[in-house]
Each structure stands twice: as C-alpha cells, then as structure tokens.
Amino acid sequence: MSHLHIPDGVLPPIVWIVGLVLALFGVALSAIATRGVGPQRIAFQSALGGLMLAVMAIPVPITAFDYCMTLAGPIGVLLGAASAFQVSFVVTVILALMGQGGFTVIGLNALVLGLGAMTARPLYRWMAARMRRPLAMALATAVSQLVSSALWLAVLAVSVRLSPVAAADEEVHHTIRWLQGGALVALLAPLLLVAVGVESLLGYGLAQFLDRVRPDLLPSTNAQGVHAKPEASKGSHD
C-alpha cells in the first residue's frame, strides 16, 4: 500500500503542508548525516533508487491480480536510514513528475515510503545477530512494509478527521458507514497481507542471493563487522 501514491488536491492542505515541511526537514537532516559521502556512494544510492522505480513499474503475478513492489525494505537495509530516506524522496519526486502521486504531496509520499525504509536496517542488524541473514532481511522488510502501510492509513485517517463531513441522506450515510467499517477493511486487509508477504519473500530471495554471491553488500551485524564493507557502502549512515 505504500506504493499507492496520494495525488494532488485530495487531502486537506494542513496535512500535506505539514508533510512537506517534515519531509524537507528529513532531507536536510539526512544531507547533514551523509555530508562526507563521495560520488561512488551517490552513484550506488542512485542505482538502487533507479531499481526502486524499475520494480515499481513491473507488475508481479503473485495472486489473481498483479502487485507492484516497492523494495523499500531491502533498499533501507542496503543503504541505511539517511540514504534510504533520500532515495525515497528522489523516487517520489520522479514519480510525481510522471503523474504517479502529486507535487503538493511529495512530502507525505516521501515520508510514507521513507520512514518504512528507515526502520529496515536497525531491525535487520538486531535480527541478523540472532538468525540467518535472509530471514532477518525478510522480517525487516515485513516490518518496513507494515510501518509504511500504517503511516499511509494514519495519513488517510487524520485527513478524514480534519475534513468536515456534511450530513448526507440517511440511507446513503448508513451504506457508507458499512463500507467504511466493513468493506474497506475487508478490501485493504488482504491487500496489506499480500503486499507484506510478497515484499518479504522478495527480500528473503534477494538476501539469500547476496549472501551467497556478494555478502559484503549486506550490512555487518556487529561493531567489528562480520564482512568487510565495499567502497560503495562506506559512509552509510544508519
């Protein structure tokens, strides 16, 4: 659901203005945290941003319908919190320019995607010390996806609460109450579960592959570092 980008002109201005200010503050903070990074690191970060956009464009035939991934969790693990937030912001800006999500809600969309991605690496580190790295990646991805989805729903709930609802026809009102209470939950809950499941499985497969082929690309699990960090991972800030 974190991929369901909010368009312009739907949410109340106070919600997207606060979102924009918070996101710009986040970008400024992450820029301070990644001040010393070189072009090689920026190029790697951009390649993963490009991958995020690319996988969002490819529908995965997992269930009866196609699902579009975000890879926010795995990218959060590979890059660390600060860079993952920057990547989310850049991806959201490019998507807004493509008409996927609005300009005014760039902040909210970046926060929804970015905060989920930011939680991934600390969780991964904690879990990778206790279990196999692919499993840790899958769980970190699941939590990251849940955080993004929860934020998305919170934005929607706050926006609904801030918008005055005029009294409608009683029958229509009753139907809408039923829709809000039952049908929406019935529709969104399975979608959320599918999204979390698919992203986690992809995270698992990705980590399994990297663990076998280039384990140094995965972050180390302790202070000493289980694996030596590659050039592009240097300066990663979490």
Add this chain to the structure above:
Amino acid sequence: MINTFAQVDQYASAGHTPWHRASAISKLLFAFATILLAVFTTSAPALAGYLVVALALALSARLPLRLVLLAATTPLFFAALWLVSRWTGRPDEIAMTALRPVIASLIALWLVGTTPYPDLFAPLSRVMPRVVGDSLFLTYRAVFALLQRLERLWRALFLRGALGGTLRARGQRMGEAVGTVVLYGFERSQRLYQVMHLRGHSGRICGCRHWRETRAEDMWVIVAFAAVLASRIVLGR
C-alpha cells in the same frame, strides 16, 4: 509504467511544439502555480476551466491520447477511495475531488512531456542538498538501464517457468532475480564513478545551463496562465 517512462522521455527530447521550445523555468513556475491554484480553488466551474486548459496543453504538445488518458485516470482511484471514506453526497464536492488530481496529473504530464530531464532537474537540484540533487540526475539515468534489464529478466523467468510453483518458491526466485539487478546496479555505479572521475567531476552535477534562458515561446506559457486566471476570476464566483 515502463513504456510510459520511455515514451514521455522520448516526447520531451524529440518534440517540436512551441511548448518544447519554451524555457524550463517558465514551464515549471506555471505548473507549480496552476497546481497550487487548483488545490486551493473551491469552485467546480473554475476547476472545469482549468481542466480545459490542462487538456489543451497536453493535446497541443502532441502527446499521445493514450498517455493523456492514462494521466487523467491514474489519480482517480485514490480520489474515489477518499470520496468513499468521507461521503457527503454533494455533487460539487465529488466534482472538485475528482477534478483537482486530474488537472494536476495532466499539467505534470505536459511539463515532463515537453521538457528534457536535464532542464527539468537543473532548477530543482539548485534548491536541494548536493547528495539529493545529484541523486535526482543519476537515478533518472539509471532507471532506463535497470528497467530494460529487469524486463528481460522477467521475460526469461517467465519463459523458463520460474514464475510457476508455490508462492514461496516464486517469491524467492524473484528475489534472487532482483538480487542480480542489485549487483548489476552496484557494478554500474562503480563504472559510473570511474567515468565521472575521468571527466573531472567537480563534486556537483549541475545539469545544463539553458533552463533559465527565456525564449519567445514563453509568451504562450504566459497566455496559458492568463487562461487559468481568467477561469478563476470568471467561473470562480
């Protein structure tokens, strides 16, 4: 979305309409101002006027009808979800909730469909931190190479039957496939760094400089904004 990306990029670079010749900065300012105006306008007739302007812009830029329709319909799903979540039954509110995102999406399509990405990103990167500004350029460059690779990979997986089997097996196989693209992205970033180094990268990607040069065609952008303002004044009462 794969074709959309490539198509929009091609139209932006290869188009020959007056909109393509207008300066990036005038188009960016027009787009931001119109979208903000649409977001804060509370009159459905005025929004209908903006929609006419946005449609005229998209069609006069000779963008394919399929792209225009896609841009007009994509934001409607969320708008519908929003309407259901706070139904009031008022036709004017339904119209406004549906019109605003459509106008914004069409204006965005017109902007990116008539402005090559270095011109578009150059002014944006000026107001962003270095890492984010540079990422904007490099991410956009990377996306086409990665999309092609991912598409080929998906086709190969499909032809070899890797997209069958249990959900778990399919997910894992796709994850491993994405892993190969991550690795490719890492190696590509190494090469790109070496290229940037050889070309004397000064520590910041600046984009091209002509995004701020005003042209005679900017007059058409001013005319378009005048039409938007006229809609606001005449129909917004």
